[in-house]
Amino acid sequence: DGGITQSPKYLFRKEGQNVTLSCEQNLNHDAMYWYRQDPGQGLRLIYYSQIVNDFQKGDIAEGYSVSREKKESFPLTVTSAQKNPTAFYLCASSPGLAGMYEQFFGPGTRLTVL
Amino acid sequence: ILNVEQSPQSLHVQEGDSTNFTCSFPSSNFYALHWYRWETAKSPEALFVMTLNGDEKKKGRISATLNTKEGYSYLYIKGSQPEDSATYLCASYSGGYQKVTFGTGTKLQVIP
Numbered sequence: 288d289g290g291i292t293q294s295p296k297y298l299f300r301k302e303g304q305n306v307t308l309s310c311e312q313n314l315n316h317d318a319m320y321w322y323r324q325d326p327g328q329g330l331r332l333i334y335y336s337q338i339v340n341d342f343q344k345g346d347i348a349e350g351y352s353v354s355r356e357k358k359e360s361f362p363l364t365v366t367s368a369q370k371n372p373t374a375f376y377l378c379a380s381s382p383g384l385a386g387m388y389e390q391f392f393g394p395g396t397r398l399t400v401l
Numbered sequence: 402i403l404n405v406e407q408s409p410q411s412l413h414v415q416e417g418d419s420t421n422f423t424c425s426f427p428s429s430n431f432y433a434l435h436w437y438r439w440e441t442a443k444s445p446e447a448l449f450v451m452t453l454n455g456d457e458k459k460k461g462r463i464s465a466t467l468n469t470k471e472g473y474s475y476l477y478i479k480g481s482q483p484e485d486s487a488t489y490l491c492a493s494y495s496g497g498y499q500k501v502t503f504g505t506g507t508k509l510q511v512i513p
Contacts, residue, residue, distance in 0.1 A: 322503075329405065329490070329505045330503040385494060387432075388450070389447030389450050392445045392446075394444050
């Protein structure tokens with residue numbers, strides 16, 4: 288079955304450590320996205336990528352980094368520079384540019400900083 | 402950053418009742434509006450992608466309308482069922498802005 292997988296489901300990190308969240312899709316989609324959800328807020332865009340080897344900052348990119356070396360994969364690294372990393376992280380993909388195409392979402396990763 | 406607002410924040414209805422929610426978005430430079438359903442412990446799923454003023458879309462008992470001139474969209478659920486219980490998200494896309502901005506959602510609980 289085609290879809291998006293994220294791992295791990297739950298992640299715990301000590302302050303000062305970098306951590307990488309995995310996102311893989313087998314939908315053959317060009318565009319991929321990372322969102323963050325905090326209580327009482329809408330999904331906020333961290334980074335997005337329209338094609339391999341290219342990505343753009345979203346609204347809240349500070350303290351995060353990404354790579355897009357393969358079409359199927361778009362990992363997100365939460366660095367120690369991110370001041371408040373505890374949140375729920377969602378990865379998504381779409382066939383083309385956001386807006387004209389619906390987005391397909393993964394199950395999410397809940398990150399807790401101890 | 403676009404300001405997308407949804408109301409009400411939460412809603413409880415009896416099984417069989419019809420209901421509707423509102424999504425308000427900036428009308429300038431509008432490009433597209435998305436509706437998603439997000440059930441607990443699952444991933445958000447797309448319901449509709451709407452682009453034209455006056456668009457009406459329907460999927461089973463769920464339908465949506467779009468008014469791009471005044472910047473709002475309504476989502477209607479006819480004869481609500483317990484399986485309709487979810488958070489309904491809307492997201493607005495502005496032309497020249499390469500991304501979608503989400504509202505905070507309307508949480509619907511259908512009571513059997």
